[in-house]
Amino acid sequence: MTSTPKPLEFCGRRLGGNGRALVCTPLVGRSTRALLAELASILPQSPDLIEWRADFFDAIADQRQVLAAASQLRQLAGSVPLIFTRRASHEGGEPLAMDEDSVVELYAAICASGDVDFVDYELSQSEHHRRRVRAVSQAHGVALIVSCHDFDRTPASVDMLETLARAEREGADIAKLAVMPRDPSDVLRLLEATLQAHTALQIPVITMSMGAMGALSRTCGWQYGSSVTFGVGHRVSAPGQIPVGVLRSTMAALGAAG
Numbered sequence: 072m073t074s075t076p077k078p079l080e081f082c083g084r085r086l087g088g089n090g091r092a093l094v095c096t097p098l099v100g101r102s103t104r105a106l107l108a109e110l111a112s113i114l115p116q117s118p119d120l121i122e123w124r125a126d127f128f129d130a131i132a133d134q135r136q137v138l139a140a141a142s143q144l145r146q147l148a149g150s151v152p153l154i155f156t157r158r159a160s161h162e163g164g165e166p167l168a169m170d171e172d173s174v175v176e177l178y179a180a181i182c183a184s185g186d187v188d189f190v191d192y193e194l195s196q197s198e199h200h201r202r203r204v205r206a207v208s209q210a211h212g213v214a215l216i217v218s219c220h221d222f223d224r225t226p227a228s229v230d231m232l233e234t235l236a237r238a239e240r241e242g243a244d245i246a247k248l249a250v251m252p253r254d255p256s257d258v259l260r261l262l263e264a265t266l267q268a269h270t271a272l273q274i275p276v277i278t279m280s281m282g283a284m285g286a287l288s289r290t291c292g293w294q295y296g297s298s299v300t301f302g303v304g305h306r307v308s309a310p311g312q313i314p315v316g317v318l319r320s321t322m323a324a325l326g327a328a329g
């Protein structure tokens with residue numbers, strides 16, 4: 072058994088698989104201008120991936136503006152892969168005045184645009200919506216991250232493993248789980264569930280224990296098989312995120328320990 076994180080495979084590319092976690096930096100700008108400025112300030116930190124948290128975008132209900140912003144982000148990001156995420160408010164995202172049918176149609180348009188490499192959609196959504204997102208992402212060669220967030224607690228270990236396994240059964244290319252610790256042993260349980268899922272599943276897993284207590288998992292989760300860690304470039308998108316440079320140097324120190 073090895074805990075080397077699995078690489079991400081998308082659009083004929085392969086990212087990671089070199090023993091460390093890939094570093095993903097979120098963008099949380101409310102306007103296209105703010106997003107582009109944020110991206111420009113983040114790129115010199117050489118993130119491996121960029122996540123556009125589109126639930127922060129004021130014009131998210133205007134498909135035309137979302138597609139125009141995605142196209143500009145794509146151009147500026149160059150070859151750095153982009154993840155498109157509308158995080159639902161019941162999983163810690165910004166509240167939106169949009170129904171889920173419209174959100175899913177936005178996912179269809181963004182997948183068809185060719186401007187993003189990954190989309191992230193929640194396991195908690197209805198089967199009908201999840202199937203549609205799976206179908207449109209597959210049709211356009213966009214990799215699907217199926218995610219689950221619990222901002223209140225760390226579920227039982229068997230349930231965390233089952234959540235990641237269910238994401239795989241339901242067609243995810245990558246399974247993601249973010250949970251909140253209430254005591255330090257919760258962080259250890261998340262890491263253990265990560266190792267079990269990494270071993271049991273075919274697809275890559277991404278996990279994190281959130282908040283200050285869980286920050287440890289963001290630096291060493293890769294040693295338990297988590298393929299990606301989220302680091303702050305400009306502003307955090309979830310509690311406990313660490314600056315990209317600190318993440319990188321901590322991972323390097325852990326990796327170099329002899």
Ligand SMILES: O=C1C[C@@](O)(C(=O)O)C[C@@H](O)[C@@H]1O
Pocket residue numbers: 097122124156158191218220247249279281301308309310312
């Ligand atoms: O799912 C995740 C993970 C995350 O919640 C974190 O805790 O780093 C940050 C989100 O932006 C991302 O979509």
